[in-house]
Every structure is written in C-alpha cells, then in structure tokens.
Amino acid sequence: MIHLIMWLIRKLRRTTSPAETPDAASGRDEPAAGGQGERLVTSGLVTTVAASVANRSAPAISVRGLSKRFGDRVAFQDVSFEIGYGEVFGFLGPNGAGKTTTVRTLSTLIAPTSGSATVAGIPLAPENGVEIRRRISVMPESPGLYLRLSVAENLDCFADLYEAADPGDRIDRALRAVNLADRARDACGSLSKGLRQRVALARALLSDPEVLFLDEPTAGLDPVAARDVHELIDELRRGGVTIFLTTHRLEEAERLCDRVAILNTTLRMIGRPDDLREQMFAKTLTVRTLAPLPDPGRVFDGLPAVDGWQADGTAAYVLAVSDPVVAAPATTRALVQASADVLSIGESRHSLEDVYLELVNEDAEVRRK
Amino acid sequence: MSISRRRVRAIYRKELREYRRNRSIVAGMAILPLIFLLQPLITVFSLSASAASQLAGRHELLYLLAIPALVPATIAAFSVVGERQQGTLEPVLTTPVRREEFLLGKALACFVPSVAISYAVYVFFLACVEIFGQPAVTSALVRGPDLLAQLIFTPLLAGWSIWVGVAISTRASEVRVAQQLSLLANLPSVAVTTLIAFNVIHATLVVAIGAAVVLLVLNRLGWRLTSTMFDRERLITGTR
Numbered sequence: 001m002i003h004l005i006m007w008l009i010r011k012l013r014r015t016t017s018p019a020e021t022p023d024a025a026s027g028r029d030e031p032a033a034g035g036q037g038e039r040l041v042t043s044g045l046v047t048t049v050a051a052s053v054a055n056r057s058a059p060a061i062s063v064r065g066l067s068k069r070f071g072d073r074v075a076f077q078d079v080s081f082e083i084g085y086g087e088v089f090g091f092l093g094p095n096g097a098g099k100t101t102t103v104r105t106l107s108t109l110i111a112p113t114s115g116s117a118t119v120a121g122i123p124l125a126p127e128n129g130v131e132i133r134r135r136i137s138v139m140p141e142s143p144g145l146y147l148r149l150s151v152a153e154n155l156d157c158f159a160d161l162y163e164a165a166d167p168g169d170r171i172d173r174a175l176r177a178v179n180l181a182d183r184a185r186d187a188c189g190s191l192s193k194g195l196r197q198r199v200a201l202a203r204a205l206l207s208d209p210e211v212l213f214l215d216e217p218t219a220g221l222d223p224v225a226a227r228d229v230h231e232l233i234d235e236l237r238r239g240g241v242t243i244f245l246t247t248h249r250l251e252e253a254e255r256l257c258d259r260v261a262i263l264n265t266t267l268r269m270i271g272r273p274d275d276l277r278e279q280m281f282a283k284t285l286t287v288r289t290l291a292p293l294p295d296p297g298r299v300f301d302g303l304p305a306v307d308g309w310q311a312d313g314t315a316a317y318v319l320a321v322s323d324p325v326v327a328a329p330a331t332t333r334a335l336v337q338a339s340a341d342v343l344s345i346g347e348s349r350h351s352l353e354d355v356y357l358e359l360v361n362e363d364a365e366v367r368r369k
Numbered sequence: 370m371s372i373s374r375r376r377v378r379a380i381y382r383k384e385l386r387e388y389r390r391n392r393s394i395v396a397g398m399a400i401l402p403l404i405f406l407l408q409p410l411i412t413v414f415s416l417s418a419s420a421a422s423q424l425a426g427r428h429e430l431l432y433l434l435a436i437p438a439l440v441p442a443t444i445a446a447f448s449v450v451g452e453r454q455q456g457t458l459e460p461v462l463t464t465p466v467r468r469e470e471f472l473l474g475k476a477l478a479c480f481v482p483s484v485a486i487s488y489a490v491y492v493f494f495l496a497c498v499e500i501f502g503q504p505a506v507t508s509a510l511v512r513g514p515d516l517l518a519q520l521i522f523t524p525l526l527a528g529w530s531i532w533v534g535v536a537i538s539t540r541a542s543e544v545r546v547a548q549q550l551s552l553l554a555n556l557p558s559v560a561v562t563t564l565i566a567f568n569v570i571h572a573t574l575v576v577a578i579g580a581a582v583v584l585l586v587l588n589r590l591g592w593r594l595t596s597t598m599f600d601r602e603r604l605i606t607g608t609r
Contacts, residue, residue, distance in 0.1 A: 070606065101606075107463050110602040130465045138463040144456045146383065148390040153383070160379030161464040203460065 058121050060085045060211050060242035061106065066115035068101055075101040078115070079267045083259075085210070086240045088233060090247060090257035092352075094360055097263045099246045100141065103213050106244070107138045120210045134162070137209035141216045141246075143200035147189035151180060151199050154188055155206060162207040174202040177232060193220040201229065211242045218252060230256060250353040260352065268359045276355045284348040285319040285327055286312070290341035293317070299338045303330045318348070372473065376466045380474025381481075388444070388482065397443055398482065402490045405435045409494060413502045413510065430515040432566035436490055437527035438558040441483035445534025446551035448475040450541045453604055468599040472535060472592065479531045480524070487523045518577055525584035526562070530555045532591025539599045542607070 059082040068075040076098030083089045093099050104110045106119050108129040117124040120135035145154050152171060159167035175181045178198040183191065188199060197220050204212060214233075218226040233243055233256055247253050253260050254273050261270040269276055285306075292315045293299055300309040300319060305326035309319045321327035324347045335342050388394045409429050452458040461471065498507050534551040541547035561580075564570040 104605060108601075109459070109462055109605050130467060133463060133465045136463075138460070140459050140463070142456045142459075144458075144460040146387060146457055147455075148387050149383070153386060157379050157383040158460070158464060160375050160382075161461065161466050163373065163375055163465070200460070207464075 059083055059118070060087070060121070061089075061117070061119055061244065063106070063117040064115055066102075066105065066117055067113050068098070068105055068110065069113045074098075074265055076263060077266050079263065080115075081261055081267065081270055083242055083244065085242050086237060087258045088237050088243045088245060088256050090245050090253035090260035091263060092247065092250065092253055092260055092356055093263035098265055099263055100215060102263065103138065103215055103244065103246060107136055107213055108132050134207075135209060136211045136213065137204040137207045138213040139200050139204040139215060139217055141219065143196040145188040145196055145199055145203075148187065150185050150187055151175070151191070151202075152184040154199060155203055158203050159206050164206055164208070167206075170206055170208075171202075174205045177205055178202045179228060194222060194225050197221055198225065198229075201232070209241065211244065212236065213244045213246075215246045216248065217245070218247070218249060226252075250351065250356055254352040262356060262359050264360060264363045268363070269355070273352045273355075276352065277350045281350045281354065281358075283321050283324055285321050285324060285331060285345060286348050287317045287319065287331060287335065287345050288343040289315045289317075289335070290343055291315055293338065293340055299334050299340070300331070303327065303334055306331065315343075370467070370469065372467070372470055376464075376470045377474045377477070380461075380466070380471055381477045384448075384475060384478030385482070388478070394444055394447075398440055398486060401439050402436045402486055405433060405439075406490055406494060409433065410497060413498050413506060416506050417503065427568050428512075428515050428518075428566050428572055429510050430491075430494075430512075430519055430566075431522075431562055431572070433487070433491060433494065434519065434522055434526055434562040434566075435559045437483055437487040437523045438530050438555050438562065439552065440486055441479040441527050441531045442534045442551040442555045443548045444483075445476070445479045445531040446538050446541070446547040447544055448479065448535055449538040449599070449604070450547045451538070451544050454544055459605055462601050462605065468601070469592070469596045472595055472599060476528075476531045476535060476592070479534070480527055483527045483531070484524050487527065491519055491523075518572075521581060522562075522584070525581060525588065526558055528588040529558065529584055529591065532588065532595055536591070536595045536598055539595060539604070 061083040064080050066079045067077045079102065091099050091102065105112050106117060106124065108124065111126065119132050122128050122132050155171045155174060156167060159170055164170045172181065175184055178201050180195065180198055180202060183195065188196060191199065201217060218229050221229060236243060245253065245257060257273065259270065259272050260276065262268045296309065296311065296317055300306055300317065305321050305323040307320045307322055309317055312318045319327065319331065328345055332345055409432055412429060495511060498510055502510065533554045537550045537554065538547045541550065561570065565572045
C-alpha cells in the first residue's frame with residue numbers, strides 16, 4: 001500500500017508537469033523496444049531501414065519439435081519450421097488444427113509442452129516473454145477492443161503499453177494505414193465488425209513489430225476492405241516485416257504468402273504454394289478438340305515430356321507431363337500434323353485449395369479407418 | 370524486475386475511462402456509500418443532546434470504514450475476469466506489459482476512486498454533523514483519534530479489499546461469481562470495523578497500530594501473491 005500511495009504521489013506530480021515527454025514518461029527503466037534495428041515509419045507503415053545483418057541472417061521464427069498438450073488433448077505436435085525476415089508465411093489448417101494455439105505459444109501467451117523455438121531471434125522461454133512481446137505484435141481472431149472507448153483511446157492505451165515514441169503521431173499513421181483516420185473519435189462499440197477488425201489491425205501496427213501475427217485478418221471484411229488489408233500486408237512485407245498469417249481464405253494465402261504450412265495437429269506440408277501443388281499433383285495438359293481424335297494414341301504416344309494420356313469425355317484428353325513447357329509445343333505440333341481441330345491446350349493448374357482439401361481429406365480418411 | 374510507470378498508467382487510465390462510461394459501475398460505487406451513510410446519519414439526527422452520552426464508548430465514525438472495504442470489492446472482482454469475458458484480455462497480454470504492471474494499473478484504478486469516494490462521504494457526514502447535529506452529539510461523535518483512524522485505515526482497507534477482489538478475479542470463471550466471492554471475502558473486514566464502531570472490540574492505540582501493521586503487510590503481500598496467481602495460459606485458454 002505504501003508503494004501504491006508513493007506511486008500515486010509521483011504520478012500526480014508527473015501529470016501536473018507540463019514538460020513531460022513520452023520518453024520521460026516511460027521511466028527509461030527498461031531497454032528500448034525493437035533493439036534489432038532502426039526503423040522508420042513511412043505513410044503509416046513500417047519500413048525497416050537498417051537492421052543488424054547478423055541478426056537478420058538468422059530466421060525471424062525458428063520452431064523445432066514444438067508440441068502443446070492440454071491434459072490428454074493434443075493441440076499440436078512436433079511442429080518444426082523456419083521463417084525468414086520479411087517473409088509472409090501462411091499457416092493453414094481446419095478448425096481445431098492448432099493454428100491459434102501455435103500463435104499463442106509463439107507470442108508467449110502459453111507455454112509449449114515440449115520443443116524449442118526462437119521468435120524475433122529470442123529463445124522462447126518464460127524469462128524472455130517481455131523481450132519477445134516488445135518485438136512482435138498480434139492481431140487475434142477476435143478484435144478484442146474496449147467498446148466503450150473511442151478508437152483513438154483504444155490505440156492510445158496500446159501505444160503506451162508498447163511504450164511507443166510519439167504515440168499521437170504513431171496512432172495517426174496507424175489509422176491512416178487502415179483508412180480510419182476520420183473515425184478516431186468514434187466509440188468502438190458503434191463500429192461495424194469490419195471496422196473493428198481494421199482498428200485491431202491498426203493496433204497491431206502501433207508497435208512497429210519485427211514479427212506480426214495476423215489471425216484471420218480479413219474475416220468479416222468486405223472485398224474492398226480485404227483488398228486494402230492485402231495491400232497493407234504487401235507494403236509491410238516490402239518494409240521487411242515478417243508476417244505470420246493464419247487464414248481460412250486459401251486464395252488469400254496463395255496471393256499473399258511466400259510459403260505456406262498446412263497444419264492438422266501435426267505439420268502436414270510446408271513450402272511455396274507452387275511447390276506444394278507439384279508435390280501433391282502430377283502436372284497435366286488438357287487438350288480439347290472440336291471432334292474426337294480417330295486415333296489419339298498415335299498423336300500423343302512418344303511425345304517429348306508426355307508420360308501418358310487418357311480421354312476425358314468425348315473430345316478432351318488429359319496428358320500427364322513432366323515439363324509443360326516442352327510438352328505443350330510438341331503436343332500442338334502433333335495435333336496440327338494429325339489435322340485435328342484444336343479448341344484449346346492448357347496446363348491444368350491445381351489451386352492451393354485443392355492441395356489443402358486433398359490433405360485434410362486424407363487425414364479424415366485415416367482417422368475414419 | 371523493473372516496473373514501467375507508463376504501462377501501469379496506460380492500464381489505469383483505460384480503466385478510469387471505462388468506469389466513467391459504465392453506468393452500472395458508477396451506480397454500484399454510489400449505492401454502497403449511501404447505504405452505510407444512512408445508519409450514522411439517523412443516529413445523529415435522532416439523538417437529543419441529553420442522550421449524547423450514549424455515544425461515549427462508541428466510535429460511530431469508524432462504522433463508515435465499511436465503505437472503503439466494500440466499494441472497491443466488486444470493481445476489483447471485475448477487473449481480470451471481466452476483461453476475459455469481454456475478449457479484451459488477450460490483446461493486452463500480447464503486449465510487453467508484465468503481470469505486475471497490469472495488476473498494479475488495475476488496482477490503482479480501483480483504489481483512487483474508492484478512497485476518493487470514501488473521503489468525500491466522510492466529509493459530507495462530518496458537514497452534516499456540524500451543521501445539523503446537536504453540539505453535544507457533535508462533540509461526542511467527532512473525535513480526533515477516530516478521525517485519524519478514519520484517515521489511515523481507509524486506504525489500508527481499500528487496498529486489502531482490492532487485492533482480495535483482484536486475486537479472486539484472476540481465478541474466477543465468471544464475473545458474477547467473482548463479485549459475490551469478493552464481497553463475501555471482505556465481510557470479515559466490515560465485521561471487525563463494525564464491532565469496533567459499536568465498542569464490542571475495544572479500540573486502543575495498540576489495537577490500532579497492530580491492525581495497521583497487519584493491513585500494511587497484507588497489502589504488500591497481496592500484490593505479490595496476486596501476481597503469482599495470475600496465469601496467462603489459464604486466463605487465455607481456460608485450462609491448466
């Protein structure tokens with residue numbers, strides 16, 4: 001209680017001092033935030049201008065055999081991956097796969113059961129919690145705003161929690177970045193779900209994070225607002241911010257992410273979306289003709305880079321190919337020589353969604369058995 | 370471990386802003402003092418000058434110490450579990466705020482208005498006694514040692530009540546349960562102050578110093594123990 005009273009007296013003294021600055025208010029009793037590199041903010045977004053080469057050569061996030069159990073229930077198990085600085089990493093998986101628990105673990109909210117990790121170059125350990133949280137920012141799935149407070153008051157509280165220098169300016173830029181500058185005085189309770197989501201995103205930008213965890217950042221946003229968020233993520237990536245993106249929107253992951261991981265309690269796959277497609281599905285060319293070919297075997301057999309073919313309906317053929325760039329011109333020439341009326345020749349592209357569904361269905365099948 | 374004043378202040382300011390805009394909290398803070406003001410006021414107005422001697426052994430003023438014991442109990446009980454239920458706890462806990470800073474900010478936000486309200490009620494009561502009371506009743510009621518005790522024990526009792534409430538709040542799963550438990554846990558303090566007010570427990574200097582020391586120690590321990598009980602994982606996931 002004595003501490004409380006003394007603290008209060010000091011506080012009252014300080015609040016009556018007109019010369020107070022944000023730096024002075026921070027008390028300088030802790031190291032400055034974001035010690036790995038000098039940063040500047042341009043047009044509301046984070047731009048890394050100089051970073052320690054030594055630190056940047058290490059991964060932004062490194063996870064080795066990480067597991068989390070709640071009693072008998074396994075949230076995720078034996079998860080290992082690395083994410084480089086400036087990378088946008090998509091974390092996909094069905095509901096209950098352990099994505100949010102992974103984010104919570106890496107953001108030091110919960111302790112792993114086993115395994116190790118480094119986040120923003122700092123080992124994940126209870127004694128490093130504050131230091132890690134200085135360098136990261138998390139936008140949880142639910143915005144979690146104080147609904148009775150205005151947008152600016154919400155951000156003001158968090159700017160102080162991050163001990164941001166020049167908080168007023170930082171808040172203005174974060175709001176401009178999410179196109180909410182004109183709503184600063186509105187109570188958060190009066191905002192739509194989409195606008196609340198944008199406030200939560202602005203809040204995540206306040207700390208100038210090295211690693212930004214975004215859990216479903218476009219959930220509840222209309223297409224235009226979602227596109228704005230995508231552009232923002234692109235800009236953050238250009239600024240060197242590492243983004244750990246949890247999403248159910250697979251087209252979003254495909255468009256934004258350098259690499260994706262698919263988690264279903266265990267890590268099922270990890271890589272660039274193109275690589276995952278290649279790993280999961282054979283490359284194919286689809287040929288459509290006006291009329292069925294009289295002898296398709298004579299046309300397709302023995303063509304370079306064509307490993308096999310099969311009819312797909314009456315006047316369509318699917319060719320398994322090892323290299324579409326070689327196979328497509330050769331197939332075109334063969335069809336012309338055979339005097340076929342060609343409607344189209346195209347490479348069949350499997351989407352990330354196909355990869356995802358294939359994996360999740362595989363897992364469901366295994367569980368049924 | 371160093372405590373960041375700025376982060377404590379961030380939590381404190383946020384809490385006060387929320388209180389101001391939450392009518393149920395304002396009403397809750399206003400109703401309890403009114404209830405506890407009623408009995409002493411009736412005593413003052415109903416006693417004639419000749420009956421003032423009845424007050425000789427009593428410490429009517431100390432009855433009002435129930436106000437700092439109970440006013441902060443419900444808001445302190447709301448502090449952590451309330452945020453958890455609103456879904457606002459997770460974003461805060463992902464910032465660099467330490468649990469000690471978070472709890473100190475919360476405690477201060479309960480402490481300052483509770484103590485201010487308590488002192489305001491005392492001033493109001495003393496003004497009523499001075500203006501409307503019989504001079505004999507006034508002199509029997511308003512005594513230096515009682516005023517001093519009032520002044521000293523108000524922050525001590527409020528502090529203890531707050532740490533009990535916050536501790537319950539870190540472990541409770543529902544706001545209502547936390548508030549009921551917090552009120553229950555603070556009833557012994559109210560019972561003691563009431564027994565002293567009605568001279569069932571004889572108030573001496575030694576009793577006062579002993580009680581003050583005990584409360585000081587409990588307040589110091591309260592912060593540490595509550596911080597130990599504050600488990601981020603349990604609060605976020607509801608398990609462990």
